[in-house]
Amino acid sequence: MNFTEKITDFSLSKYRSITLAMVVITIIVALLAALPSIFPDRFPYLNPLRVDTDPQNMLPADEPVRVLNESMKRDLQLYDMVVVGVVNEKHPDGVFNTETLKNIYELTRFAETLRWTEKGEERGVVEADIIAPSTVDNIEQGGLGVVKFEWLMPSPPETRDEAITIREKAQKIPFLNGTLVSENGKAIAIYLPLTHKELSYRVSSAIQKKVAEFKGDDEYHITGLPVAEDTFGVEMFVQMAVSAPAAMIVIFILMLIFFKKITLIISPMIVAVVSVILTMGALIISGFPIHIMSSMIPIFIMPISVLDCIHILSEFFERFQHTKSKRKTMIRVMQELFTPMLYTSLTSAAGFASLALTPIPPVQIFGIYVALGIMLAWILTIIFIPGYVMFLKPATLEKFGAVHSNNTEEASTLIGRFLFRVSRITYRRAKAIITLSLLLIIFSIYGISLININDNPVKWFKSSHPIWVADKVLNKHFGGTYMAYLALTAEDEKYDADKFLEGFKARASEKIKELESAEAATVFTQVVNRAGESAGDSDSPMMIYEKVAGFIDEKLNSAGDEEAYTWEDAALFIEEEKQRGEIFKDPDVLNYISGLQESLLTTNVVGKSNSLSDIVKTVHRELFEANEEYYRIPDSINAGV
Template structure:
């Protein structure tokens, strides 16, 4: 490092020219794809991605299953539009409100645009609105009438109220489309992609703005929350970083009172951010919620070493009055601490590369690169900048006539040093008490997250979420896929040999033909080979020449038909009753607002086939009767809706579960409740059950993040400990350096548990982030303590010197980096607020812990840490 600094001092212009050209190059590479996409096909444009699904790798099993089931059941992510009328006695079921709802639904079905050769927007055929769903009612015994629930806007309030009464009779619509108090209605608008949700929402808002009405319109849902977050995240990144830079500039000016000089650290910070974010984009990485915070992390970190250099230069220059000599003395003393603090910071952030969350990996790697850029620029550009300044511009720079020791900060630090020397035991006792409280608090931590809660409480997304979940079954969707367990076909083992056995007694020649054909059909289970075999048997029957052969193949077809029916597990009445009992159980847990499934369709149609009598709202007793209800349902206007709940071969079914909360803790509790039900209530047919849906995916990535963060923290803790041991050439000194940050992290996380703050995504990453930063204070304090203890001849004199310039530099850094993250507190996005508050708290607390705990321990165990020195007494220390 000294070689780099000496080269910068000797050739100060070269470093600025090189870094300037490199920054300009990266800016051009980032801008080029946007300015001329066709001209730069090899470059990557800026991509924004806030999809929590991408928190998991593309090949993650739960994600693969989720996408497979969406395709299997024809499901799409949905934007939810809620309409509430608090003034009219009939709520939204009045002529004017339903007229607006009808117009909005028609407009929503037309939202479409082309992008990249693909049609984007709303999936019109699956929009759920009063004008797009069927009313199902009896039309005489054994007959059912299907008609649009609201084919046209009602002309009177009486007609409007009749629509509500019809909807309330249908399980799928009651508490899903229509609220129980009839004050509200929800429209469910499926979209081709989650990334289209913001554009769809904006177009819906524009249409709603045309209505002159007292109705409240709310737009929510996980897709719109995630896409909205992406838009606001980008704006926040553009605001927070410049504000942080301004605050840092003001603080450094206040410390050093020299505008030209404090510009240098800001130049280092700006170039570090440009290099880091430019490299992020040109390498094809997307800007996710984590990577959007890279600038706000790199910027304060980039000025840390600069503050140490300027602080030491501030104290030494008035004595030497020679820039080159002063810089040489400063860099010789600070080179090792700055190098190791940068390495440990890189280790802390770099450890995130070993988490199973791709966006977190990207964040960790590129912040670590930013730290490398910052270190390299600091040790070159700061000395070079000072050398480029006219000597006359430094006139009056540094300690005044009375010396830096007479400033309020210096006087306070001298008192702190004296206090740690005289009251070390008290400090350690208080630290032990805090550690005990922290352990208790950590045990109270509750792991939980919810993307909708990433917005402030007064944000329109949060307001809509609260308003709609108070009135409907829930806007958070989770899906439970059911299928026969492996090897289970609804009957005793059904294999090719089993089919041959059922055909015993047929002509041996026909048996031989059947056996030969079965051996050529692919697949192990009957659903794989039975359709092909049935088609073969039908062709053989049509080609027969005698009545005996025709009758033999007719028996084969009859047997194959029976086997085919046996495969249709979800036509069996006992299976549907089991699913219905599961739904009743879920409704009673308090975790589920509403559930919809195949049993609801069957029971509703069965009731209407029997003149709409409530006692006939049940599952029929025979498979044939179940089949009749399903065939009847398919004669309605939306026959495709059946395949949202069951596959055409009736081998897989799907329960739609609505939750009023998107909190992971509630989804986890629901998963546990379902496991309990299946263990206590064995199904009539062995069934396997698997979850999918965005609400469930959030649980999986959160769990993996918690586990990944813990591993990253423990791994980087060990790495940093080894590095500290190498730096100080002593295990005791290595352990000592880790103590302040350990106490700090335990205290902050204990506080999180005590105040009931959820352990969410931002909180999860703070431990690994803070480790690399918080250790910096301890390194500088201990490195300077050893040097000054040796130069002063005793710890009693050394501690007084340590609480001079070294403590001032540490204090300035504590203030700079603590304030540097404060702009995040005014962000409208909660994750930014969380990071801003807790990272500032951790770093300020770690700085205070380093200045209190470390000198107290060094004093109390002086003979251990300073073996070559005689113990001293406090009487030799003066304030």
């Protein structure tokens, strides 16, 4: 007795034990996967169900681009944003009417409360970094040489004039115009930074409930990259929950049409469901999160798992009327199909398992567990399906099976007749079929070269979806709804004490000439000497400056009136020296950034950019009585940078 015969005999003889074992194992796996999520406190040692819809996690944690992104977000305190757009195209003043601004003020205050404490960590909207009319500064002239900072909208306006004044102030600040308020005054955008991007769906849902309370002609649109990604993830899981059962229903109906025995075709359904439960259960128990990719595992396993079952049932259908014996028929069927089913299952599993070679963790998990599911389905098929047939009563199979006629040229079924005609065409038109196939391959290769990768998550939705609509409306009024950060860094020059002192002495000499006094020469000589003494045990210019500044403070405390003025000049000189290392206060660098911004706008990809240069130019303008001629980078650091 060979291996195939032993397996078949075992399946037919121990079918009750096999079925019981399958049910028990399935229940145990399902409980191990579900209980930690239902009762997390009682089963802390088991892995609960975790859902991960963040596309960033498609990359390994040590991927350089991901490490850099996390580093920049941490260093610069950047957060993923939910954008709430308020649009009013019916009111003559757009959104700058008292009722709309009152609602925006109330909505902002509500958004500040969207914080939750989970596992000892406060999560939600970062209140301090919200960008809204009531949370940003207005920059304006407060007198010659004075700049005043105050809230743009400390409270909702009571009159139309107050509302219009808010619009004028906001549009006067380039940083806000086109970002916070639209240039036509018809829209305002509120930017809500999140501590964790996976909270975006929760935050957007809360915002939607809040805006439903407002009355009037205002339109509220919620978008932003994390919202699009998280919403897609949530709706993807909902779709999978619908698609998987729908696929099973379609398969069930097709098998019912072919075999016309519900009791018989239930067995492939059982194999499919058990395969999915065991596979997904193993994934959860192993501690892997359910990613967008892994949510599709059931869709792949269900149709694949019934294939071998259908092969067995089809062959059983063809042979049963010859023997009228369940056991004999099943033994012959398994002898004929065991090896082909094994090879097809192995090749399918190998194909999916090869995804483990990709550098994308969720794809690796997807491939490995689909391969696992395929092999589980094969094992269940060869040991459960034969046993299931043994459960069926003889009366159930009395009229089951194909009755063949003596006509060998044409089959008795509709499918058989169709295949018979197709075989004739294939035989007679072999060259034409091969030629057509080659042409299709060439055409397909050309089509592959035209593939355009679009990673914009908004395009994952239908054009009627609220996120698509929000993106379209807000991009019409603003420079864009998705943030891209360009980080500029200065190279750290290697500290050279001799080179530093040489430059320091030269600049001190220039300062002495500028002050034109004997007292200055004496004081600055002491400063240079002190810098030289400090250079030996200092690791950077900043350490030298701090030591020299301390030395100057001591001298100031004991200096006379005339000498004190010179020591104050020395203190100011050291402050200027400190700023020499602050490269992003350098007018040349700020002008470079401004030029870079202008260049980005010519790409037709960037709709609006903001930088430190915009703020410096705005402050410089307000220092000169809001004269537009002074909206530029000052000529020196001391002139307003």
